[in-house]
Structure formats: structure tokens, C-alpha cells
Amino acid sequence: MRFGVVILPQYDWPEAAVRWRRAEEFGFDHAWTYDHLSWRGLAGERWHATVPTLTAAATVTSRIGLGTFVASPNFRHPVPFAKDIATVDQISGGRVLLGLGSGGTGFDAYVLGQPQLTPRERFARFAEFAESLDALLRFERGAADGASGISFEGEWYTAAGARMVGEPAQRPRMPLHLAANGPKALDLAVRIGDGWVTTGGDHDDDATWWRSVGDLIHRLDDACAAAGRDPSTIGRTLSLDDGSRYSLASAGAFDEAVGRAAELGYTDVVSHWPREHGLYAGDESVLDEVAARLPALRAIA
Secondary structure, eight states: OEEEEEOOTTSOTTHHHHHHHHHHHHTOSEEEEOOOSSOGGGTTSOOOOHHHHHHHHHHHOSSSEEEEEEEOTTSOOHHHHHHHHHHHHHHHTSOEEEEEOOOOSSGGGTTTOOOOOOHHHHHHHHHHHHHHHHHHTTOOOOGGGTOOOEEEEOSSOEEEEEOOOSOOSSSSSSOEEEEOOSHHHHHHHHHHOSEEEEOOOOOSSHHHHHHHHHHHHHHHHHHHHHHTOOGGGSEEEEEOOBTTBOGGGOHHHHHHHHHHHHHHTOSEEEEEOOBSSSTTBOOTHHHHHHHHHHHHHHHHO
């Protein structure tokens, strides 16, 4: 089992730097931040940009993986975003984990004057976004090979001879972790993803939520079987938190959640850094307890 923590981009630097450094010192395998322009009930609070945050985090850490949880096509085009995130990967020494999702239906979906999309349109855009990044982040062949850049023309995105230039910091490209719950998105994750991410859906009842995340593991396995992919070759990341449950409410709650996720077959779990109030409110002393237990949890999970 690998362990991750989400640090929401709400803290000014250098206060934020303390959290990113501590995430590494605590022994977490990866640390993430949301990729939104603002988010739900926190829209009126301080909220910094994703790529600069990860760039700064790369300069104050040396080992921990750094990720987007998850990057959204609501306000991004794959060509400039590929250049941005590849630069972060180079600065970090090849530590970026690129989480990708279909884009929510909140503030980000309309702030640029976008029309409301149907679920089918949102998935089609997500597929193009992910497939385009898959191609771009492998970089084009060198000029000596006669390359003329990377071109594609789809319903949502177009590139005409896009140039990355150089070599990717990770081979063949940084890992893609696709957020997926529905059958089409699961198929996409199996086809091009290195990892799969889920929040398990909106269920207030714990028993129902745990059943749902167990069902999703089976659906992922079925998608792997249909595609002829070895299911052990795709990472399985579960976000343990939502509006009705918080895994870092206590060390005991964290232990229980990790154990249940491991039993279901998840390879990675992610919790949110305790906030002072409201959503994910908690005591940072719990992080100290959890950090001390991570080696033992890795051994049994």
C-alpha cells in the first residue's frame, strides 16, 4: 500500500511550503493538490493556481511524488497544459503523477462562458483531453528524424505541429492516473492509464460507500479482462474522504479505512491534510500519529 495526502491550494507561500515539506518528512509516497479555479463551498476562500503550486512544491521537496487531483479539461487545452506540466516534471526530477478527470459541473464548468455539457459530451471531451496528453507527454521525435511536431484534430481540441522539444523527464511519459466510475471512463483508464482514481461516488452511508468502492474494483477488473490487460499493471487509488467522512478524524479511523481499502485491492489511498474548520477539519497532531504508523501499515496492507 502507498499513502498520499492532498494539500488544498489555500495557503500562501511560504506557509504552504511547510506542509509540502512535512508531507515528505512524514513519509507519504505522494502529495497532491486540486486542479480547480475555485471549488464548491470554498469558492469564497483563498485559492491558488495548480501549476505554480506544484512547481514551488517541487523546489522544497526531493523524493515525494507530486500530483494533480485531478486535472480538469473544463478550463485547459492539452497543448499548453502539456508544456506546463512537463516543465514541472523536469524541475521535480521526474516526480509528477498526472491525475486526470472529466471536469466537474460547478464553477469551473461555466466561468469562461462555456455551455452546459451533457454527460456524453463531458466524457467525449475527457477522452480527447487524456488521449491528447498521452501523445504530447511522450514528446515528438527529434528534428533529425524528420518530426514536424504533434498534430491532432478532434471535436474538442486541435493541435497543428505542437512541439514539446527535448526529452520527457519520465519514460515513456509521466504516469497518467484517470478518475473513472462509469464504464466508458473505466475502459479509457484501462486503455491508456497507468493508474485509476476513484472517490467512490456520493453516498452518505458508510456501508453503502464501501460497497460501491468494492463494486468499482470489480468493474475495473472486468474492464481489464475485456481489454486483455493484466490488472496488476494498473494502480488503484482511493480517496478516503468526502463531505460525510474524514479518514484523519483520528488515527484509529485512518487505520480502519486503510485496512478496508487494502482488503478490497486498492494499491494507494489518499487523505486530505486537516483544515482549521469546515470541510476536512481536523487536528494536525493526527498526522504525527499516522506518520509514525505508516511503516507498520505498509507491512500489513
